Amino acid sequence: MIENPRLFLTALYEAAVQAADPLHRIKELLPVLPPSGRVVVVGAGKGAAQMARSLESLWDGPLSGVVVTPYGYECETLRIDVISAAHPVPDKAGMVAAEALKASVSDLSRDDLVIALICGGGSALLPAPPAGFALADEVALNEELLASGAPISAMNVVRKHFSTIKGGRLAASTKAKVVSFVVSDIPGDDPALVSSGPTIPDRSTRRDALEIITRYRLKLPQRMLEFIGTDAADAPHPASRVFATHDHHLVSSARISLEAAADFARGSGVAAVVLSDCMEGEAREVGRVHAAIAREIAMQNSPFNRPCVLLSGGETTVTLRTRDGKGGRNGEFALSFALAVDGLDVFALAADTDGIDGSGDNAGAFADGTSVERFMAQQVNGCARLQANDSYCAFSAVGDLFVCGPTGVNVNDLRAILIP
Incomplete structure (x- = not known):
């Protein structure tokens, strides 16, 4: 009774919330031996700061990096910087965070290791529009997506074809090995769709993005539509050699x-x-x-x-x-x-x-x-x-x-x- x-x-x-804590699963999956070079952490999402704090408690060696989380979701970390930004509509702080993540991995070598902490919410937190576009364009895209009734998986296919960081582009920008720990908020738990996959590519194409735009009658500026229809919108393919040494793990899910x-x-x-x-x-x-x-x-x-x-x-x-x-x-x-x-x-x-x-x-x-x-x-x-x-x-x-x-x-x- x-x-x-x-x-x-x-x-x-x-x-349910307690079971979603990824700490124990991450502990099981961390490399036994540290790399010979640096260890840099990147991350994005509503639980990224908490994941960073957990990682700090598990990693004995040198560690640095940066993660972005929504305003109000912060927690204290010792070695990993936490940037706060807007969600669900992007802001300038998110643009700064996206550039910080890209800069943190750009000069790494094959001796280094990138640990990516990815969870839901990162799509809005990492605005990084293509060359020739501005934050206002990404804001307009997100507002249209949020009002459309499209499922999150479809939204993220569109988002990753209008970005310089999503769709595996962050991982493709470094020579270091990338290991991603993913907390899924996506029905079906496709890790490449969580936060629009900054470190994990998927097989969706710009044609898929255009079909979704048509299906949900998204009212986007003509210039944006034209860009998404060009080769420049293509995200890296999962079979690309740049991802050959990368790995990812689903550490928590619905x-x-x-x-x-x-x-x-x-x-x-x-x-x-x-x-x-x-x-x-x-x-x-x-x-x-x-x-x-x-x-x-x-x-x-x-x-x-x-x-x-x-x-x-x-x-x-x-x-x-x-x-x-x-x-x-x-x-x-x-x-x-x-x-x-x-x-x-x-x-x-x-x-x-x-x-x-x-x-x-x-x-x-x-x-x-x-x-x-x-x-x-x-x-x-x-x-x-x-x-x-x-x-x-x-x-x-x-x-x-x-x-x-x-x-x-x-x-x-x-x-x-x-x-x-």
Whole structure:
């Protein structure tokens, strides 16, 4: 018997976040013998500073380098510099950080080693537009991508064809061996797509990028479209000799976190079902699908017996109907879910494992069968707020925002639904 569903769901979230800490996996994979030359660390993402601090605790020899992380995600490091920059829309500090990463590896030799610490969020943190373009062009590209409803994997294919650092270009710019440790926030866990792969190339082409631009009707300047259609936009191919000695390791992922949450639930006497670790699609539609499954269990005790908790991960998207609303994809999922389970004995938490949902101060929101009734008591029209992409204001009015602050990890979203 779960006496306090919210405390239980919060505990599931905490178990998932704790399991996403890459420290132990990195320790297993570090080279036994240091190189004869220098060891330089580069990194980018929402957990890059924490990964750098962990690496410092594990590496006994000389170490230097630089990583970039969003404002508010910093932590103290001793030997590796941490630069803060804007996310999800790039700023000038990100441009400085991208140049610092490139400069730190440009003069290395084959006797040296580059350790790359890559996690989600690095795409926005490393603006490095092609020659002849400016930061404003990359800002415009990111804003258009964020409003498009395109999945993160598609966004990053476009981003890496308008960059001088993404798509393996950072690794290709050095003679040193590069070993990348990757925390995946990408459904399917393709390491080359995490943070648009600054140190890991993939096989996507500029034709793929142009097809995505067409499919999602991205309104980009003609000059940018023309560039992406030229040879200059091509990223290095994975078969290139420059990557022959490079290596990469997936050290944390959504699947690992979901299994940890499931284990916690089972230890509490509640059956756990992992629906998927790579859910994609419109957040409101994914919310309705999860609500339909929860409704079937609550009313028919099928296809899973009560009590149980449904878990899913991945990254949904939000196609903006208006630019005036506030709230991220997890809030939009939770609001859609709440509207669909009105009156049922079900409880849910949808939250980003990095601690921030979109650009707000919350990780996500709680939702349950009483949400709609409580919205009405506060004169909040849940349907109208969903249409306005304004989940934050709806859940704020009833005290259902889930606020935990930056976690230092990022393996995408966690959705947990308890059916008592």
